[in-house]
Amino acid sequence: MNIEVNTMAEMKSRNETPDILFWVGSAGSFDDRAKKITRSFVKILNHAKINFAVLGVEESASGDVAKRAGNEFLFQMQALMNIEVLNGYEVKKIVTTCPHDYNTLKNEYKSLGGIYDVYHHTEYIYKLYNEKKIELTPNLNNISITYHDPCYLGRGNGIFDAPRELLKLIGVKLAEMKRSRKTSFCCGAGGAQMFKEPEKGNQDININRTTEAIKTKASKIATSCSFCNTMLSDGVKNLAEGTMDVMDICELIVLSKNL
Amino acid sequence: MFSINSILFITIFSLSCILFYRNIKKIIRNINLGKKIGDVKNKPKRWKQVFLIAFGQKKMFKKPLVAFLHLFVYVGFVIINIEVIEIILDGIFNTHRILFSDKWAFLYRTMINIFEIFALLVLFSVVVFLVRRNIIKVSRFLSSEMKGWPTLDGNLILIFEIFLMSAFLMMNACDLVLQESNLSYKYPKTGNFIVSSLLTPFLSHNLSTNTIFVLERFFWWFHIIGILGFLNYLVISKHLHIIFAFPNTYYSNLNPKGQFSNMSSVTNEVKMMLDPNNDPFAQNQDQGPPERFGVKDVNDLSKVQILGAYSCTECGRCTSECPANQTGKKLSPRKIMMDIRDRAEEVGKNIDKKGKDFDDNKSLLNDYISPEELWACTSCNACVEACPLNIDPLSVIIDMRRYLVMEQSAAPAELNNVFTNIENNGAPWQFSASDRLNWKYDE
Known part of the structure; x- marks a missing residue:
């Protein structure tokens, strides 16, 4: 289509x-x-x-x-x-x-x-939603989701609440990670890292972050950045394939409204 | 009124002040090695930052326990310095407790009592800090850049404070004993001080009046010489933050953290390249040598970036939040700032010893900071957010990447491919620009 x-x-x-x-x-x-x-x-x-x-x-x-x-x-x-x-x-x-x-x-x-x-x-x-141009109903009330703040949205530009408000409006149970909002932990893709191999270290950044997301026992990771999505999906594939999925907030809204 | 004591005091006091002035002037000279910053706009907002972040220590309160302990030391330091005014006046005029008068005894006693309570709080906090550093071994104090001097410096500051506060309390305790002794005509009756009075039984039971008299003078001199020594210690110590925290928060970035500066020198060149009417041979006749792009050495940094380095107290909150550092990469934002200060000191010493134009063939890049550290950064701003003084290591990292890429074409190979793709296809991947709308066809 x-x-x-x-x-x-x-x-x-x-x-x-x-x-x-x-x-x-x-x-x-x-x-x-x-x-x-x-x-x-x-x-x-x-x-x-x-x-x-x-x-x-x-x-x-x-x-x-x-x-x-x-x-x-x-x-x-x-x-x-x-x-x-x-x-x-x-x-x-x-x-x-x-x-x-x-x-x-x-x-x-x-x-x-x-x-x-x-x-x-x-x-x-x-x-x-606030201008009543779109209706949001709490249809996803049986799932628990953790939200990953993208650095350039959250710390970079101070947008922490809009994504969370949307998640609440579609009814999901928000399970916050310990490092969230201003102290959110990067997915590892920013600063052009998405396009290169990481420097030598003892862990990949996305694995560190995904481990934290898994600890919340949420069934999905929500984010609002396609780079974060790629990094965390990769993390889930490595650590807990099949148990969790990573979705953008607009995809969750589409799901909740069955569009 | 003046005596040999006065002369001795005035000599020590003025020499300390002159020495401090000379050294701080050198530090300001080193900060001025950096590039000028443009107009400083939005002054009310900047003063608000100074008030909230430097005076109010707002960002410290993300860790409430440590924040309260730090607040005790900070307020204690500021308040007890009021007592130093009396000590200086007494020293100059060879008087004793010059601010005391019978009429205002209650007020004086209240003032000293407040100082004493804070002295006790400072002692308590400082002991907790020593325990955190040396017994609990909080991990952010143990990173590799903290080996040697930085760790010693951290402990010395705390030990200094213990000595100063103890001297202050002991001085008062001796004074209280002497007020009740046969020398009491020399010591105005101030009434009891709440903390030091706890120490008086020990003194009066074990020591003679003469010994206590000598001790009182010893602690008085120890206290003031200690303070003057501490003042001069600041210039080689991370403790300098007690001064530079204020200008640093004033000059710190007010824009959204995600926004990076646009280099105006590049804008001119790009506009020339994009302008079809531009004659490439017609310009650059008398514009002097072209500016270096990005940062290779301290003099390429901005003054605010060097100020940041001198303001850094090496607490390591930046490094402990850095995703690269926390996953074992070489990058540590704190080390970046420490390197800048070390290099600025080195360049400053070269200027002092060998003149302004001396070139030691060293630079901040490579001799202090390696490309490996710079390329590990995700530009996530966690370090900037974490810094209680608004220091910005990220801006330095990006400026040094700019030098690597634009002056040396030394980007990692994968990124060079990305640059080529963006130039040719308008996307970091190798897809044809004409396929940009294809997302609407497939599901």
């Missing part, structure tokens, strides 16, 4: 303007696991009848990975090219499922001429 989505170019050719741009991100576009998250979020947007569009082939890497890896040149090249495209379409509001792109678009494009009102999808869905 194809999913219904407009590109900015298509809308412009019809002389239409979307209310918000959905920034899919490189992982959301190409990584098989992340693509499912992208589709789930689009289902929610369509369900709430949001007038949105994506850039499609005109989107390019935000430059987050290049910047954290120290390649400021490449980051600014990407940023300036993306800003030209975004400003060309007069984009004002952006929502993204990736905390890294969220941080980059919101905080790091500003001084380069890209000033947008940027939302992370958990923040945005919670806003839709």
Whole structure:
């Protein structure tokens, strides 16, 4: 089943303007696991009848990975090219499922001429709920879930509550890990680690974190970042295959609403 | 009024102050080796940070037990320094308890009693700290960068405090005994002090009045010389945080932690590259040598980053929260800050001995901090969050990666592939940019 989505170019050719741009991100576009998250979020947007569009082939890497890896040149090249495209379409509001792109678009494009009102999808869905554009019912009341704070959403930008509120609204029992919120423990993917072998040590970071998640005895790990999702899924595969799964909050919402 | 005692005191006091001034000036010179920071904006918010985080120790209270003990030592230190004012005045004018007058005896006694209670609390806290470091062996005090001087430094500070507080209490105890002795005409009747009065029976039963007289003077001099010595010890110690915590929180980052700085020197070059009307041969006639990208040595750091290094008291909260460190990687954010201070001291000494332009062929990168440490960072900001003084080791790590990547093309091979993919395909993976919307087709 194809999913219904407009590109900015298509809308412009019809002389239409979307209310918000959905920034899919490189992982959301190409990584098989992340693509499912992208589709789930689009289902929610369509369900709430949001007038949105994506850039499609005109989107390019935000430059987050290049910047954290120290390649400021490449980051600014990407940023300036993306800003030209975004400003060309007069984009004002952006929502993204990736905390890294969220941080980059919101905080790091500003001084380069890209000033947008940027939302992370958990923040945005919670806003839709508060504006009564989407209903959330506690359908998942028989499962216990632990929530992993992505660094760039939580510590990086202070968003701790929206994801948790959403989980509560769909009825799940929240089993917090000892290291959560401001003291959340990284999944191991940030700072361009996702794309390289870790340095020599005695444990992989994702194994350390997954061990902690397993200790909560929750049946699922919820997160809101596709990198975290990959790292923790890998951890579960190594430590407790089949006993736990890792899901994005928007996937849990799709599950709760049976979309 | 002045006597040989006054002259001796004034000499010791002024020499200590001059020595401290000279050394702190060198430290400020070392901080100024760093690059200028832009306009400091948002001053009210910065003062609020100083008030909450430095004065109020807000971030210490994530560990409440230690926070209270630390608060006792801190408040005790500040309050007991009021007593030092009297000691200095007495020293200069060769008087005894110059602030005391019969009319205000109650007030004076209350003041000294408060000092004494805090002295006791400080003693208690410091003993607990020594136990934590040496008997319980809290793991964050034992990392490899703590071997040798840093561990000794930590213990010396605590032992210093024990001596100072004991001298203060013993001085008062002797004073109380002397107030009741045949020398009482020299000692104003202050009334009992609550803590030191517990020590007086021991003194008066075992020692002669003359001995106690000598002891009182000994503890008085020991206390003030100890304080002056401690002041001068600060400049070589991690304890310097009692001064630099304040400017450091003032200058610390106010932006969201996830936001990294955009290098303006790069923006200019990138804009030139992207501008089709740009003539590559027309510019750069008289702009001087191009700026180095990123950080190789202390003078590439910002002043705030070096200030952070001098503010660090090596508590290790950063390292104990660092995911790389906790999984056995070489990276320790605390070591990064300690290395910066050591290197800044080294460069400073070179300037003192061999002049401003001396090059020792060493640098912060490689001689102190290895690329392996830098590449282990996940940029998760746990260290920045953990620091009770808002020191930012992450910004240093990223700035050093910038040097490795942009000046030396020395990124790990996998990351070079990622850079190529982003350049060619607009994604870190090797997928065609034209497939970017394919997610909507498959389920």
